[in-house]
Amino acid sequence: MISTLQSLRFVFVMMIFMSHFSYGGLMPFDAGGDCGVAFFFLLSGFVLTLGYGPKIEQGTFDFGSFMRRRLLKVLPLHWLTLLAFLLLSHAAIGWPVVLNALLLQSWVPLREVYFSCNAVSWFLSCMLFCYMAFPWLYRHASLTLLALVLALCTVAYAVVPYDRVTDVLYVSPIVRSADFFMGIMLARLFRSRRCPAPPPWAELLVVALLVAAILAYPHADAKWRNAPLFWVALIPLIFVFAHERGWLSRMLGSRPMQMLGALSMPVFLLHPMVVSAVLRRLPTLHYTVALAVCLAVVLTVSWGIDRFLLRHVDRLCSKQAI
Numbered sequence: 001m002i003s004t005l006q007s008l009r010f011v012f013v014m015m016i017f018m019s020h021f022s023y024g025g026l027m028p029f030d031a032g033g034d035c036g037v038a039f040f041f042l043l044s045g046f047v048l049t050l051g052y053g054p055k056i057e058q059g060t061f062d063f064g065s066f067m068r069r070r071l072l073k074v075l076p077l078h079w080l081t082l083l084a085f086l087l088l089s090h091a092a093i094g095w096p097v098v099l100n101a102l103l104l105q106s107w108v109p110l111r112e113v114y115f116s117c118n119a120v121s122w123f124l125s126c127m128l129f130c131y132m133a134f135p136w137l138y139r140h141a142s143l144t145l146l147a148l149v150l151a152l153c154t155v156a157y158a159v160v161p162y163d164r165v166t167d168v169l170y171v172s173p174i175v176r177s178a179d180f181f182m183g184i185m186l187a188r189l190f191r192s193r194r195c196p197a198p199p200p201w202a203e204l205l206v207v208a209l210l211v212a213a214i215l216a217y218p219h220a221d222a223k224w225r226n227a228p229l230f231w232v233a234l235i236p237l238i239f240v241f242a243h244e245r246g247w248l249s250r251m252l253g254s255r256p257m258q259m260l261g262a263l264s265m266p267v268f269l270l271h272p273m274v275v276s277a278v279l280r281r282l283p284t285l286h287y288t289v290a291l292a293v294c295l296a297v298v299l300t301v302s303w304g305i306d307r308f309l310l311r312h313v314d315r316l317c318s319k320q321a322i
Helices: 003-019 030-058 063-089 095-101 119-139 143-159 162-170 173-192 202-219 228-242 247-252 255-262 264-281 287-318
Strands: none
Touching: 003 030, 003 228, 003 247, 003 255, 003 264, 030 119, 030 173, 030 202, 030 228, 063 095, 063 119, 063 264, 063 287, 119 173, 119 264, 143 162, 143 173, 162 173, 173 228, 202 228, 202 247, 228 247, 255 264, 264 287
């Protein structure tokens, strides 16, 4: 993966982390959740296109091998965090748990299902559909299909009632595949070199655009801030940082940031459970101290899982045909 994008994964997973952290009467950073989720859908489409697009064009793409690698990267950690949830919560095994284990929960538009167990795993349910759709989306990627996707999204965001926003617009695999598809289109543009490489100062411009979107979030319509509000900032941000031309890119390319970026998935899946468990056991502390303790525990546990599980999984994936 491009080094700057690897590090940005950690930046945006921290935004998601803050969207789930509240303590001492201070509210969570709500914008971080919607922004971070949109970023990861876009980034996934972008990175997969750079890695597998040429193979699809050359006719050497092996869908079976592709899906085995994706499942090996997702399922062990998902099942581990699901097991941890069941043990910590003493939850009974019911059909939401079964759907969660199979990563099918986001297809059921009921909050008690798609947010069942380790609630953040709904994202993996959507990503699994995006992985399966990736070859088709890549082969049919065009400005016409992009226009159709945007038109359908506009209709969906306009007609869905406000009490169904989360059910239909936020966790639906079909709707979230639009973010993924835009990542594919962005990567095709990036590969084509039709747009000139941005100047180094463009990094500051796209960061300012992202800050503006975050500041606009509380005032935006509840439907459109799920993702469209952030598309206008995240799409240029990924494009600019993929070129790695500015001083911010040099910072993101540092070894510590790369190491933190590698922990983004375990941090994402673990942080709700770890934060909840830690806060229940902490005495009354200052907000910043409680935040630092929770973050330290999340990073430590994530590092352990990466060191003793995910690296072995990566070695297993390396044996699969790419």
